[in-house]
Amino acid sequence: MSLDLAWRLLKGGGRKGLLSTWLTLGAVAVSTALLLFAVAVNFAFTARGERGAWRNPVPAASGAVAVEAARFDYVGDKEITVVDLAALKGDAPAPPGLPRFPAPGEVWLSPALAELAGELPADQLAGRYPDPKGVLGDEALVHPGELVAVVGHKADSPVMTAARSQDWIVGKGPVEVASLAGTPSEDSEAYRALTLVASVLMVVPLLVFGGAAARLTVARRDQRLAALRLIGATPGQVVRMTVAEAVIVALAGALLGAAVYAAAAPLLAGIAIGGGPWFVSDVLPGPLVLAVVLVAVPLLVGLSAVAGLRRVVVSPLGVAKRETPPAMRFVRVLALLAALAVFPLLSRGSSVGIVAVALGLAFLCVNLAGPWVVGLIGRVTAGTARKPARLLAGRRLVDDPRAAWRTVSGVALTGFVAGFLGLLSPSAFGDGQESAQLRIAAPVEQAEAVAGQARDRLREAGVTATVRVSKEERGQNRLVAVALGSHAGTPTVDRARTALAGLVPGHTPTTQADDQRFGLQLLADVRVGTIVVLSVSFLVAVASSGITAMSSILDRRQTYGLLRLAGTPLEVLDRARRAETLIPLSVMGGGAILTGVFCALPFMAGGVSTAGLVTLVTCVVAGFAGVIGAGALSRPLLRSVTADPAPRPD
Structure with missing residues (x-):
């Protein structure tokens, strides 16, 4: 009977009453859509971390099947993730996005990297990854448009055995692994932590707004319920009618908000953060999350509506007389x-x-x-x-x-x-301007030889540069500096990168801007x-x-x-x-x-x-x-x- 009466009161409220109902429904719809976004973004970062976990190898305690290493390379202002793999056994598992484990000498590129390699001159990019075997599937990528290269090697290749400098550009490896499952990287966990704080900053105002939606037109409802109490309605009936009315409107608003969010998901997926945009499936909440939100929002609205009934239940005459509530x-x-x-x-x-x-x-x-x-x-x-x-x-x-x-x-x-x-x-980071000087880390005892080889490679590539051994060291390595001149543009820098690729196994020629790139990206992502x-x-x-x-x-x-x-x-x-x-x-x-x-x-x-x-x-x-x-x-x-x-x- 309470549900039926609540429905009749909703329908029979007149034009102004219906406007009040639509206001509440709109408020719930807005809060639901934004709440879904605030919750879904946490799951989106989790999905990213899981897809990129295979690049962050976990050393095997026993039963190693492969050797894995990862590093970063660069072209222009774009970052390339390079994963080096070598099988220790014939039944090594296929990495995510590949039909099988890459054979020695094989190169697999992400779709965006393959497209970019086809657009740029070969001496700027494609020369680093010749004759690609195929393209990676989406399950290997953290985000759409990510630049990733997977390179197969022999287990005794210098790339898979040489020591690497301990910096974030080189990353982790080489590491013997029992599987390619890996674990989410520290960067991924840092983004998830920042997202948690951001979600709190979004969710709490949304919950407050959602609760306030239940108290819209509260004076009109209090007058109506007080009149029902004065003609004999029991407190329980008043509570049930209020809950029924609030939940009916809130459920309709929550469903509308979920539909609006689903329609907006492709637009939200275009927000670039953490290096790029999102897969649409990342920003869509799972069935369980959606069900929880669609239950929680009407429940919150119903509880908020009941919380304001104390005056009606205890003193309906005071409400009818419009007495000022106590301070x-x-x-x-x-x-x-x-x-x-x-x-x-x-x-x-x-x-x-x-x-x-x-x-x-x-x-x-x-x-x-x-x-x-x-x-x-x-x-x-x-x-x-x-x-x-x-x-x-x-x-x-x-x-x-x-x-x-x-x-x-x-x-x-x-x-x-x-x-x-x-x-x-x-x-606290640099200005991010591209430097016309490349640096490559080489073992201290090989630094002079590496500098000589660098001069020969650059001369063959037609790149004018001054090469010298720097006094700066990174761990057991010394930096070889390649000065390209103050007028060298991005194409010249990329030709030099390609010419020097593989000069020191497992090491990437980088600029000062490359060393700051993670900090600059973090700065940009915090701003976004x-x-x-x-x-x-x-x-x-x-x-x-x-x-x-x-x-x-x-x-x-x-x-x-x-x-x-x-x-x-x-x-x-x-x-x-x-x-x-x-x-x-x-x-x-x-x-x-x-x-x-x-x-x-x-x-x-x-x-x-x-x-x-x-x-x-x-x-x-x-x-x-x-x-x-x-x-x-x-x-x-x-x-x-x-x-x-x-x-x-x-």
């Missing part, structure tokens, strides 16, 4: 201060899990303390008001600080994210991640502001009508509506940004970057503009509900 307690602010007190104890060495938990708690406590602070702002605003619009705005903030907080909470929480991430942009997180947060903030602003007008349409009957001009009502948004937004937005900066202080290295300050200022401007724009969209609705100010029966 909130200062303990909300104490909880926030306690959560913030944890951050000075953290450092850059703290585990990602602890940082993620601390951030989550800080988020929740900001959301908990927000209504109390809004109420305080309302009392100050009303007490200092000199004009009717400001007085109305202050009284409204005092009367229902929770509703006012819901309007600005999105931008306030986004300000927290911006304050935390905006100033953390790393800037920051933009993605802030974009999600802004979308939540603007959607939250627009939806809650319209919902607030629907909740107070009777109050607005009575004020219009009393002679209040529409412009005064509109100014009051704007003031009750902008005043708490200015205070809470600025406070949230400062809170985020405070939380980021233990993790700052090298001071504050200019890029971080620009990001922060952009966030502030975009946040205010988004909320003002979203609020302006609700002005026609205000005009509509006050067009006929005659009192309604409800």
Whole structure:
């Protein structure tokens, strides 16, 4: 009976009631789509790590079947992953993406590398990997368009036996392995850790927004349920009707949000991070994740709806008489201060899990303390008001600080994210400009001979260069420097790389920019991640502001009508509506940004970057503009509900 009555109330709410339902449905759809993105990106990085694990060999304790080594090569500003393999037994397993184990001398290229080798002159790239046997399948690639070469060798080949310098360009190897399963690399694990923190920064505002969606048009629903209580409905019936109504709308919104996310997945897969874009299958959540989200979102909305029923159940007459609810307690602010007190104890060495938990708690406590602070702002605003619009705005903030907080909470929480991430942009790496000098590591006792061979190879390739043995050492190796001249362009550098390929087995000629490339890529990825997180947060903030602003007008349409009957001009009502948004937004937005900066202080290295300050200022401007724009969209609705100010029966 409760379900049937809830369905009848949904259908029979009239035009304004249906608009309220659509607002809630839209809010749930937005939060579901973005929640799926925040969750799926973690699984996407896991899938990447698993696909690339075979390149990170694990030494065999016994029963070795192959020798594996990995290194990086470069062409222009692109990175090439080179995997050297040699079989120890005839039944060595096929690597991922290959039909069989590569024979000595065979070369297999990824589709993108094969295409690039065909486009560039042979002396710039193809000469390093002659006569490729075939192309690798997608299961061997971390991302689409990745440049990968797999080269087969004999087990006693110098490439598979010579010692290598211990640096990230050479990587791990040669290593005798019992299988090609491998393990996710340290880089992959680092990206997963950063993604976990980013997910917390996205998920918590989404959960807050999802919970707030259940309380949209709460005043109208409270009035309706209070009337049912006064005519004899039991508390249990009220709770069941509320849950049924909320879950019906939330389930429809969750399904719509899942459909929107599925449609947007190809666009999201184009976001380049970690070296390239994604396979669409990476960003699509699995059936289990999808089922959990589709159950969790309606459950959260239902619980949030029930949480606001205490006044209706305990004192329906007070709701019907529109009594002001009791003030909130200062303990909300104490909880926030306690959560913030944890951050000075953290450092850059703290585990990602602890940082993620601390951030989550800080988020929740900001959301908990927000209504109390809004109420305080309302009392100050009303007490200092000199004009009717400001007085109305202050009284409204005092009367229902929770509703006012819901309007600005999105931008306030986004300000927290911006304050935390905006100033953390790393800037300790080089400028990334390509150097016209190549360096190759050679055993100390062979350095002079290698330098002579390098001169001969470069002369044969028609590359003018000055070759000398540097005093710089890497482990047991000494660097041989190849100066190509200040006017040497990228084609010349690539011809020199190709001419020197294989000069020292297992070693790659590199520039200074190559040595910095991982740091530069990490810098670029952090910036992209920051933009993605802030974009999600802004979308939540603007959607939250627009939806809650319209919902607030629907909740107070009777109050607005009575004020219009009393002679209040529409412009005064509109100014009051704007003031009750902008005043708490200015205070809470600025406070949230400062809170985020405070939380980021233990993790700052090298001071504050200019890029971080620009990001922060952009966030502030975009946040205010988004909320003002979203609020302006609700002005026609205000005009509509006050067009006929005659009192309604409800």
